[in-house]
Amino acid sequence: MSNVPADLRFLKSHEWARLEADGTITVGISDHAQQALGDLVFVEAPEAGRQVAAGEACAVVESVKAASDVYSPVGGEVVAGNAALGGQPELINQDPYGAGWIMRIRPADKAQFAALLDAKAYEAALAAETH
């Protein structure tokens, strides 16, 4: 079973988003996603300053098996990409909701965050996917 923290929001495409105290939003991929991908070997996170739209493919995670796009849950400006993933992509496998975060975004429209799936809705989407 995969871990779905109650305090996060999600996309059906398995990204998570967390609203930080400073108003930025941290984004990563869910525990379910890292399990499905397997051992991660390469991550391309976006650079600070890049403007992204909600739903835009703006990072790539590659496992031994395959490459997958990571979609931004919200529109806005990237304020940081996780540089540690360059040398340690396995941080996503080890700690998908912590050290394995991928990017931080300053949202242009806070309402987009509120409209994301909550943990319960994401768990329901996972259940629907696997049955």
Added chain:
Amino acid sequence: MGLRTPLFDVHVAAGARIVDFGGWDMPVNYGSQIEEHHAVRRDSGMFDVSHMCVVDLRGARVRDYLRRLLANDVAKLTQPGKALYSCMLREHGGVIDDLIVYYMDDQWYRMVVNAGTRDKDLAWLREHAGGYEVSVEPRFDLAMVAVQGPNARQKAAGLLEPGLAARALELGNFFGTAADQWFVARTGYTGEDGWEIMLPADAVAQFWGRLRDAGVTQCGLGARDTLRLEAGMNLYGSDMDETVSPLESGLGWTIAWDPQDRDFIGRAALASQKASGVARKLVGLVLVDRGVLRSHQKVVVPAVGEGEVTSGTFSPTLERSIGLARVPSQTADRCEIEIRGRLLHAAVVRPPFVRQGKAAIAL
């Protein structure tokens, strides 16, 4: 639901992630693919390869039949149990399949063909069997387990019948030995020492469990792919198929040109391709920039032309991305790979990348 091997329930119970592989429901990993890969390079691992098809070919003229059907020459096989790797070709030189054939006795050869090509292989084998009065018998009653790694033979030997174990431990590379319905061969698809073991399907679940108890790591098709690619071995359907010849697939060494009067199927086409110059070749790649090679990525060889990656992955042993690519024959030691709209640098190398746990190329 796809086809299942006799070990399917064992894989599910062990927590394997199951994927479709050429119509078969197969374990891709049991947790970490990279750990499974390292287990084979450093100690021992086992693979369920029961989806591959064992075919027994029997008849007084079976040798002549195989000398006609295979690009490599079974006349090289003079000792019982000796194995040969070969391509089976269409008349135009395209590869129907790559396979291993064992010489059992003068009227019996045993072939192991790929799972995804099984039906067309059997059809081709049968189509040509009539003229030679050869019987083509697929052995669906057999399962097959590969145990691979520096300690694999030692760990598995204790689980075999003692007489078979003693003979199996004496086997040279590319030899096999039989006992009743069991057959043990010193072959593999990982670049490590080890055995491929054929055994009755109804005995395989217990044997698998005993191997696990003996400390052999269960490995899925994911690790099998990274291991074979590090070992520089082709995968049928990715690195070659019916649209290319062995000469364009890094498999020229498997064509037996001598004796010159042996008229194997595809010979004329290969000879004419060779005479007019083979336009493409299969090479190894090591990605210099950061990223991961994947099949179908475009290869750009400045001032020469273009090619395509046929297999690509991250090499757990080298911690680099490696691959195989079909490129223009004039390609030298550098090329560029188009990945997500950017051109990344790659070095052209001669496989294997890894043999017996060690890097086989300069990095």
